[in-house]
Amino acid sequence: MLRPGATVDSWCGKCKLLLAHTIEAMVGDRPARVHCNTCKAQHAYKAHGPGESPRQKIAREAGGTVAPRAVKARASRYQVLLKGKDMALAKVYSSKESYAPGDVLDHASFGVGVAIAVKDSTKVEVLFEAGPKVLIHGR
Ligand SMILES: [Zn+2]
Known part of the structure; x- marks a missing residue:
C-alpha cells in the first residue's frame, strides 16, 4: 500500500x-x-x-500494429528466396532472356528479384522486395 x-x-x-x-x-x-x-x-x-x-x-x-507485421511477412518471403543466392550472379533483366524459377535478376525499376514461376514462354513471375511482378521474357 x-x-x-x-x-x-x-x-x-x-x-x-x-x-x-x-x-x-x-x-x-x-x-x-x-x-x-x-x-x-x-x-x-x-x-x-x-x-x-x-x-x-x-x-x-501491444507488440506494435498489424501493418508492420504484414510487411515483415512479405519481406521475409523475399529474404528467404534471396537467402543463399549470390547477388553477383543477378542477371540484368532483359525481355530477350529466358528465366527459370530461382533465377536472380536485377531490374532497372524494381531492383533485385527472384523468378518464382514461369507463366508461359513469354511471361515470368518475379518476386521483388515490393511484391511479385509479371515480366516479359523469352522475346
Ligand atoms: Zn537520486
Whole structure:
C-alpha cells in the first residue's frame, strides 16, 4: 500500500536511474512528492525515465500494429528466396532472356528479384522486395 513514508520506485532526475524513493506526500492513490533514497533529492514522483512515457510503453507491450507485421511477412518471403543466392550472379533483366524459377535478376525499376514461376514462354513471375511482378521474357 502506497502511503507517506513508504518506499516506491521512481525515476531520479539527479541519479538518472529508476531508484527506491521514500514517499513524502500523496495525491489520491498516487505518490506526489518523493525523495531519493540514494541522493536524498526531493522531487515529484516520476514512474518513468525520459524517453519511456507510459504511451510508448503501452505501444511496445501491444507488440506494435498489424501493418508492420504484414510487411515483415512479405519481406521475409523475399529474404528467404534471396537467402543463399549470390547477388553477383543477378542477371540484368532483359525481355530477350529466358528465366527459370530461382533465377536472380536485377531490374532497372524494381531492383533485385527472384523468378518464382514461369507463366508461359513469354511471361515470368518475379518476386521483388515490393511484391511479385509479371515480366516479359523469352522475346
Ligand atoms: Zn537520486
